[in-house]
Amino acid sequence: MRAKNRLTAGFLKSPPVGKHCDGAGLWLVQREDGGAQWVLRVTVHGRRREMGLGGYPSLGLAEARKIAGRWRDVAAAGRDPVKEREKEERAARREDISLAILTADAFEARKAELKGDGTAGRWLSPLTLHVLPKLGKLPVTDLDQRDIRDTLAPLWHTKADTARKALNRLSIVLKHAAALGLDVDLQATDKAKALLGKSRHVAKNIPAMAWADVPGFYASLEEPTPTHLALRLLILTGVRSNPLRHIRLDQIEGDVWTVPADAMKGRKGATEAFRVALSREALRVIDLARPHARNGFLFPNNQQGVISDMTLSRHMERRGLEARPHGFRTSLRTWLAEATDAPHEVAEAMLAHVVDGGVVRAYRRTDFLEQRRKLAERWADHVTGGAGQVVKLAGAR
Structure with missing residues (x-):
């Protein structure tokens, strides 16, 4: 057995900076700032463990030896003293x-x-x-x-x-x-x-505006206020409220708005951003909103953040509308189904929906941006009062 009790009370009155062994794994670590700490080193199942016992002189030499002896016995029994102490502390503080x-x-x-x-x-x-x-x-x-x-x-x-x-x-x-x-x-x-048991609750879809009624509502958003402009861009792009409200000027390049991957709901673990094709009308709305921009955000609020989702919802509520902002995604998707011949995967891509399995997506390396660009222009034509003729995509199956 290694020698024990090497340190003396006299030595501890003014120990030099460094590590001083008392024996059997007990050490006093004297720091340059004048503080000191008792440390015990033991081996459990061939693994070296080190645990702090307390500071010196609040924990004296005799008490440090007593505590060290207890944890050495725990280690000798094949249990990890660090984990054992954690268990005791948790039990003591329920x-x-x-x-x-x-x-x-x-x-x-x-x-x-x-x-x-x-x-x-x-x-x-x-x-x-x-x-x-x-x-x-x-x-x-x-x-x-x-x-x-x-x-x-x-x-x-x-x-x-x-x-x-x-x-x-x-x-x-x-x-x-x-x-x-x-x-x-x-x-x-x-x-x-x-x-x-089984819930009797019947889920209700978010109220949406019929796509034929969207142009009338869009025309009513005539004031260049952040709320009106945000609702216009929400309708035109079909994105969710969160990325729309947090849109930044540095995310827009030309006629493409790149939404960061971590802002896209339903894309957990996604590593790719989502590109939104901006119609000419959407770019016009963005230009109208630029004077309101602050701290890089296109739609800031009066404090330091961005316009709230409740602000958009309350605007529609005050107008006596049942529909809500999120419902414009449904309006767009229904228009795509009823007024265009867009393939299913392209229509779903307009709303950033993930379709097919991971293997299919890995081989189909396209986000249909060019097809979506044409549809975005036609949708903008519709919401601004253009003709409602059926949209055909060149080369569509």
Whole structure:
């Protein structure tokens, strides 16, 4: 056995900078700034482990030797002292493994991949509004399917989409807790879903305007305000509200607007941006909006951000319209089906929908930009009051 108790109280009154061995893996590390730290080095299953025991002189020599002896015994028994200490700390602070704490930790771990949801807080809202007020203080290791069922039952048949999102988020939190080494039931959400039964909620599509009525609404957007101009460009391009509201001047080159991959919903893990063919009318709208641009954004709000989705929706609501901004995508897609002979894959590409399997897409390396450019011009002709004749694409099957 290696010699122990090499250090003395006299030496510790003024130890030089460096590492000083007390024996059997216990070291005092004296820093240049005057501080010092006790460190224990042990070997577990052939793997060297190092753990800090505390600072000196708050932790004296005798106490450091006592603590070191305890963790050496743990290592001798074949257990990792670092992990054992972590388990003890978690057990001593039960509130640190509450569902609320683990939810916040899981959110931080995945926030970077959540696109706009990370900053807008929509990922968290199903839990913060409907789950954490009732279960937030519960240790995540105690959470079971009955807790989840009782919490989500009031939503299951009335707000099914919210309840489904809450279940999905809870599953992610439980997997995160399991990855941290906590003993959780990873099937709790699936069991809760089985207990809740089939939802009676019938999903409703977002109200859309008939494509024949779009020109009349477009003509009413005559003022060059950010709201009117944003709605015009939304109609003309068929994109979703989020990339439209966050459009930047540096994303526009010529008659092409390149939407970053991470802004495209439904393209998780996508590495390619999406190109939007801009019609002459769309370019005119962009030019009208340029005087409003700030910090690179074409449609800024009065603070530091961009125009909100609610601003666009409320404008239509105040006009007494049932349709909502997102519904213009449906208007465009229906027009493509009823008033053009565009192939299915081209029509779907107009709305940035992902079609076919990954293998097919890997070999079909086109985004149909030129075909979409022609359709964008015809759609612009329609919404600005042009003729509604059937559009034919050259070479279309």
